[in-house]
Amino acid sequence: AQSVTQPDIHITVSEGASLELRCNYSYGATPYLFWYVQSPGQGLQLLLKYFSGDTLVQGIKGFEAEFKRSQSSFNLRKPSVHWSDAAEYFCGSAGGSYIPTFGRGTSLIVHP
Amino acid sequence: EAQVTQNPRYLITVTGKKLTVTCSQNMNHEYMSWYRQDPGLGLRQIYYSMNVEVTDKGDVPEGYKVSRKEKRNFPLILESPSPNQTSLYFCASSRGGGGSTGELFFGEGSRLTVL
Numbered sequence: 438a439q440s441v442t443q444p445d446i447h448i449t450v451s452e453g454a455s456l457e458l459r460c461n462y463s464y465g466a467t468p469y470l471f472w473y474v475q476s477p478g479q480g481l482q483l484l485l486k487y488f489s490g491d492t493l494v495q496g497i498k499g500f501e502a503e504f505k506r507s508q509s510s511f512n513l514r515k516p517s518v519h520w521s522d523a524a525e526y527f528c529g530s531a532g533g534s535y536i537p538t539f540g541r542g543t544s545l546i547v548h549p
Numbered sequence: 550e551a552q553v554t555q556n557p558r559y560l561i562t563v564t565g566k567k568l569t570v571t572c573s574q575n576m577n578h579e580y581m582s583w584y585r586q587d588p589g590l591g592l593r594q595i596y597y598s599m600n601v602e603v604t605d606k607g608d609v610p611e612g613y614k615v616s617r618k619e620k621r622n623f624p625l626i627l628e629s630p631s632p633n634q635t636s637l638y639f640c641a642s643s644r645g646g647g648g649s650t651g652e653l654f655f656g657e658g659s660r661l662t663v664l
Contacts (some may be wrong), residue, residue: 446589471652480553480639480655481592527592537653538590539584541591 439464441530443540450518451548458504458513458543460502460528468530475542484526487511496510498522523547530540551576555640555656562630563664570625570659572640580643581623582653583606583615585636592639598623630663637661 440463450456462468471486486497492504502513511528523546529539553574562568571614572582582597595606598617612634623642625662626655637660641653 443591473653473655480657481653482639482655483652486652536594536597537582538594539592541589 438497439468439530439538441528441538441540443528443543445543446541447544447546449512449546449548453517456513456515456518456522456545458526458528458545460511460513460540461509462511462528462530463509464530467506470502470504471529471531471537472496472500472511472513473527473529473539474498475527477524481527484513518545518547520547520549551654553640553642553654553656554590555638555659557659559660560641560658561662561664564631565629568627568630568661570627570638570640570661572623572625572656574619574642574654575621576639576642576654577593578642578643578644578654581617582640582643583613583623583625583639584641585609586639586658587636595625595638627661630661632663635661635663 442461472484473481474484475481484500485494487494487504494502500515504511525542525543527539529537531537556571579600583595584592593609595613596615598604637658639658640656643653
């Protein structure tokens with residue numbers, strides 16, 4: 438069975454600093470991978486996704502993620518965080534069954 | 550506007566009183582799903598549907614029922630709610646086979662409290 442691990446429950450960064458949110462997946466073959474963001478009181482919005490090809494994926498709002506097969510990771514990055522990026526971030530994967538599985542989420546706190 | 554609409558957005562009810570949370574999407578998506586979100590547990594899938602009249606259990610189906618009689622609607626039914634079903638519920642839809650496109654469209658959530 439596939440699973441997704443987000444090791445960090447909370448991440449605190451200063452506005453303007455760089456950001457990296459960690460995500461590890463467990464699946465035998467190459468999964469579909471994605472990141473969603475949940476702003477306070479809102480539903481989830483897709484930031485980016487990886488299916489195949491270039492392992493560095495660009496998303497919306499200046500985010501990017503890199504698929505590393507050797508590390509079973511799909512970490513989310515942003516070079517300069519804005520206060521509006523404060524939100525809950527969910528990493529997910531979908532294997533052969535195409536049924537998405539999500540990690541427990543990482544809460545991003547941005548200090549001014 | 551493409552959207553997934555859930556109702557009600559907020560509900561307080563009592564143990565044992567049957568309730569239904571409706572979900573409707575206007576994107577002609579085949580795949581629909583229900584999740585519950587609890588602090589520290591992330592999103593857990595309750596039920597999903599690959600198409601009309603095709604439903605299957607997710608990770609936490611106990612205490613819930615669903616039906617998919619029409620493509621656009623996927624209601625979540627709590628026949629006899631209990632306090633451990635107090636949670637934030639999300640409906641989501643996607644074209645094609647479930648998460649194969651990686652893009653689930655989520656509703657805004659329904660916060661349910663069972664006393």
